[in-house]
Amino acid sequence: MANRINLDRILKILEATSTLEGIQDVIEKVRDLFEIDHIVYHWVDSAGDQYGCGTYSDDWVQRYLDQEYLRTDPVIIGCYQRFHPVDWKRLDWSSKSARIFLADAQAHGVGNQGYSIPIRGPNGQFALFSVSHNCDDATWEKFTEKYSRDLILLAHYFNRKALDFEPNRAPEQSRTLSPREVDVMTLLAMGYSRAQVAETLAISEHTLRVYIESARFKLGALNTTHAIARAMSRGLIVV
Amino acid sequence: MANRINLDRILKILEATSTLEGIQDVIEKVRDLFEIDHIVYHWVDSAGDQYGCGTYSDDWVQRYLDQEYLRTDPVIIGCYQRFHPVDWKRLDWSSKSARIFLADAQAHGVGNQGYSIPIRGPNGQFALFSVSHNCDDATWEKFTEKYSRDLILLAHYFNRKALDFEPNRAPEQSRTLSPREVDVMTLLAMGYSRAQVAETLAISEHTLRVYIESARFKLGALNTTHAIARAMSRGLIVV
């Protein structure tokens, strides 16, 4: 496998790329530079949507979608609870569905070795950056050890690009909440009832209601729960 | 500021460190190597807890906690919605509370320049890795441009360590929601009432309630609003 990589150059090219086709070119170029079989960037939305780009065969990608492997793929499941990059060997392949998945993946040309880096963005965004290859354990360990830092940076930059392309939830700068409203919404998000919040803030429950309604109005929310959800996803409150 | 950094060496030392005191040593060493004023790693928990380590004065740290600046700090608020590292100059400092915070920070020796990298881990974990310094804009831009990749890696490795020290903040936390529960929570977060959700999912309202209660239980939430807030901050649902 590759001996020396000019990572800076790759990252600069990636940064300058502005089309999906360009990304595909870059990912293939990176794969060739690293001299490995596959590189994949895989975005997983918790709503179930996914977007991927990489060097897997179309057959395998289609198969993955058709079989809804998203729910059984041990790489996804394992990485979802982790922060560290992980070698595929260290994942849990014991379940029956995992073994079926593995056999299917191998049959479609996915290498016997793999290394995945979980990445997370705002609003619960989750993605994986994976490299895979066909080789023995020792060779693979040498590879991952040597390039783990480069791979982390690559993962970071690929995700950056993905977020650039994603129609970012409109940066609507809605009116901000007043300090008191922030207090109220924060306490509500912490599970306090209206009565508890009123007591905590040492105001009457009636006053409290005015704040909630005002915040609800500002956020265009249908009820308190909705208002909390909007305030959180806009980063107006931190809980 | 620093001319050449042997990042590999730093990261290896950091990886080998196993005590909080050791981390503090490393962070100070790194600051000296970069020849800047401050480096801070700041963990923000979804419960509102925070843990930090860095080179700020104890006075400022205490002040930050006392004033609950977590809720007003534009760096926190700004980074919470971003994936990209961000220069402090590009944040929104227009609100009154932000200006008060800024003045207070300056008075406590925080530099006029700053650069923060948001980091996210499993279960909605969120942290910031920040560097700050006192210098003019041009010098700072040169610094951040030159070292942004090193800083990303440092952020990543510091967060790794933090997660190592904090294996799992709650054993039950890792429990995920069932698909149906995700549906329910998502629709509730979108402002639907129970009746509307039940109609949308074509199930009885009674069934619906079972899901809500089950989700509430799994999330350790006190009521529906709380459950929504927790599910969101853990990235289990996206709205």
Add this chain to the structure above:
DNA sequence: TTCGCCCTCCCCCAAAACAGCGAGGGTGAA
């Protein structure tokens, strides 16, 4: 097979939230 978990449905009643109508005083900007 048993056990655990997921999905589905039903009852009742108390507690909480929502919705509408009010009121007044403070502050900061145009």
Add this chain to the structure above:
DNA sequence: TTCACCCTCGCTGTTTTGGGGGAGGGCGAA
């Protein structure tokens, strides 16, 4: 000064949730 917004407090209802019981079938793992 006016105007907008923030903070505070009150009343009377209706609607929605929450908590306590239940029941049964399905599916996958141990």
